[in-house]
Amino acid sequence: MSTLAHVLEAAGLSTVVLASMRDVVERMHPPRALYCEFPLGRPLGKPADPDFQRDVLMHALALLEAEAPVIADYPEVIVAEEVPMACPVPALLDGDLPPCVEEAQGLRAAYDRALARRGVTSVGRVIDADGVPAALEVLHRWGRGSAWTEDPLPGKNTIAVCLDIRTYYEEAALELVDGPPPGGRQVETWFYEETEGGRTLMAARGALRDQEAPFPFWFYMAPGHR
Amino acid sequence: MSGDQAMRDLAAGMPVPEFETTAFTTPSVPLGEARVAIVTSAALHRPSDDPFTATDTSFRTLAAGDRDLMLGHWSPNFDRAGLAIDLNVAYPIDRLQELADEGVVGEVAPRHFSFAGNQPDTVAEIRLDSGPACAAELVADGVDVVLLTPV
Numbered sequence: 189m190s191t192l193a194h195v196l197e198a199a200g201l202s203t204v205v206l207a208s209m210r211d212v213v214e215r216m217h218p219p220r221a222l223y224c225e226f227p228l229g230r231p232l233g234k235p236a237d238p239d240f241q242r243d244v245l246m247h248a249l250a251l252l253e254a255e256a257p258v259i260a261d262y263p264e265v266i267v268a269e270e271v272p273m274a275c276p277v278p279a280l281l282d283g284d285l286p287p288c289v290e291e292a293q294g295l296r297a298a299y300d301r302a303l304a305r306r307g308v309t310s311v312g313r314v315i316d317a318d319g320v321p322a323a324l325e326v327l328h329r330w331g332r333g334s335a336w337t338e339d340p341l342p343g344k345n346t347i348a349v350c351l352d353i354r355t356y357y358e359e360a361a362l363e364l365v366d367g368p369p370p371g372g373r374q375v376e377t378w379f380y381e382e383t384e385g386g387r388t389l390m391a392a393r394g395a396l397r398d399q400e401a402p403f404p405f406w407f408y409m410a411p412g413h414r
Numbered sequence: 415m416s417g418d419q420a421m422r423d424l425a426a427g428m429p430v431p432e433f434e435t436t437a438f439t440t441p442s443v444p445l446g447e448a449r450v451a452i453v454t455s456a457a458l459h460r461p462s463d464d465p466f467t468a469t470d471t472s473f474r475t476l477a478a479g480d481r482d483l484m485l486g487h488w489s490p491n492f493d494r495a496g497l498a499i500d501l502n503v504a505y506p507i508d509r510l511q512e513l514a515d516e517g518v519v520g521e522v523a524p525r526h527f528s529f530a531g532n533q534p535d536t537v538a539e540i541r542l543d544s545g546p547a548c549a550a551e552l553v554a555d556g557v558d559v560v561l562l563t564p565v
Contacts, residue, residue, distance in 0.1 A: 189453075189455050189531075189562040189563070189564045190430075191431055191537045191540050191541060191545065192453060192455075192529070192540060192545055192548070192562055193560075193562055194433050194436070194437055194541075195540065195541060195545035195546060195548075195549055196453070196545070196548070196549045196552065196560050196562075197436075197437035197438060197439050198437040198549075199546065199549035199550070199552075199553060200439055200553060201439060201549060201552055201553065201557060201558070201559070201560050202439045202440065202441040202448075202558060202559050202560070203439075203559070203560045203561075203562055204559070204560075204561055204562065205562040205564075206561070206562065206563050206564065207564070208564050208565075209421075209422055209425045209426070211422070211425065211426040212425050212426070212428075212430055215430050216430050216431065216433065217433065217436050218436065219436055219437065219438050219439070227418055227492075227493050227496070228417075228418050228421055228422075228491070228492035228493060228565065229492035229493035229494060229496055229497065229503075229504065229565045230493055230496040230503045230504065230565075231503070231504050231563045231564055231565065232502060232503045232504065232506050232509070232563070233503070234503065235496045235497075235499035235500035235502070235503040236499055236500045238502070238508075238509065238512075241502055241503070241506055241509045242509050242512070242513070244506075245506060245509055245510070245513065245561070246518075248561060249445060249513075249518075249519070249559075249561075252441050252445055252559065255440070256438065257436045257438060267416075267418075268416055268417070268418050268493065302498075306482075306498070307481075307482050308461060308482035308483065308484060309484070310484045310485040310486075310494070310497075310498070312461075312484070313465060313486070345468075347468065347488060347490075348468075348488075350490070351488070351490065354490070354494075355485075355494065355498075358494060358495050358498060359498055361495075362495060362498055362499060369496070369499045369500070370495060372418065372493040372496065373416070373417055373418070373493050374495070375493070375494075375495035376417070376493060376494070376495070408488075408489075408490060409490070410490055411417050411490045411491045412417075412420060412421070412424070412490075412491055413416070413417045413420035413421075413491075414417075
């Protein structure tokens with residue numbers, strides 16, 4: 189974003205960056221930056237909080253008064269909560285299906301409600317919602333020793349498939365929780381630590397690493413710190 | 415360690431593009447008369463657009479009225495749920511319209527622009543190609559002020 193600020197400013201536009209990494213913005217010295225120590229992915233800080241978002245914008249726009257390059261700090265810090273989100277997962281029947289497949293099917297109604305309410309989904313990069321159970325079934329087999337080179341994944345691209353699966357779960361989960369919006373990364377934590385789908389994905393990721401698949405194929409299947 | 419701290423620590427140790435000087439354009443009109451656009455690196459796009467590829471250096475155009483937007487960013491390393499809850503948490507288009515309605519800013523630009531934050535380290539394409547192309551579109555729209563939002 190700081191790179192674009194330099195480029196746009198040179199073209200005669202006045203810019204303000206909402207910076208999310210202070211060290212980076214200090215080294216790149218864009219014309220005007222408001223450093224906001226908020227959860228990454230939430231540069232305006234709080235979803236569904238118009239007053240807070242407005243305040244961030246007002247702080248940012250105030251920097252247009254500066255007569256020289258400036259980096260300012262937004263006064264409030266928001267730390268991503270590490271507490272898991274309290275979201276139910278479907279009861280499993282202990283049937284013939286892998287638990288992750290049964291679970292994904294059980295979340296379908298919530299996913300469909302989310303889609304109907306929002307009018308758009310970010311699932312569909314390489315597989316759609318109908319394809320999530322079949323993709324999970326392959327990841328389940330990978331995690332149990334199936335060779336990834338001989339057991340093809342629908343959608344092929346491991347990173348994209350995993351983003352689609354995670355997004356399917358996250359969009360469904362947001363239909364199942366009450367109360368204020370979950371904090372930063374709480375939904376991510378729920379997915380990777382509380383669901384069969386998340387555990388299946390992580391097991392498959394480990395299996396690919398152990399089978400010496402190319403680094404990007406498995407590493408970016410999940411956040412780096414996991 | 416939290417995912418956000420891990421990413422901030424990682425970024426702190428990475429090389430960044432060097433700019434010897436900082437271009438600085440003083441707004442030519444007061445904020446209350448300025449036309450304002452948003453440029454985001456969240457890789458937002460309309461379902462009908464070409465999706466972003468994993469190394470996409472180009473941008474997508476968002477009309478001011480677009481709300482049904484997909485999150486096309488390829489990184490798993492940030493919170494994606496916030497955007498699913500409220501587009502404005504990374505693309506504050508409704509907040510900007512409210513500020514225009516109140517006269518705090520002059521008006522909302524007709525078009526806004528979206529890049530993918532996962533760029534090659536040199537960001538050469540953005541510096542030399544797609545960035546200047548985006549700037550030309552903004553200038554053509556008579557934009558005065560650009561708010562840049564990352565994810």
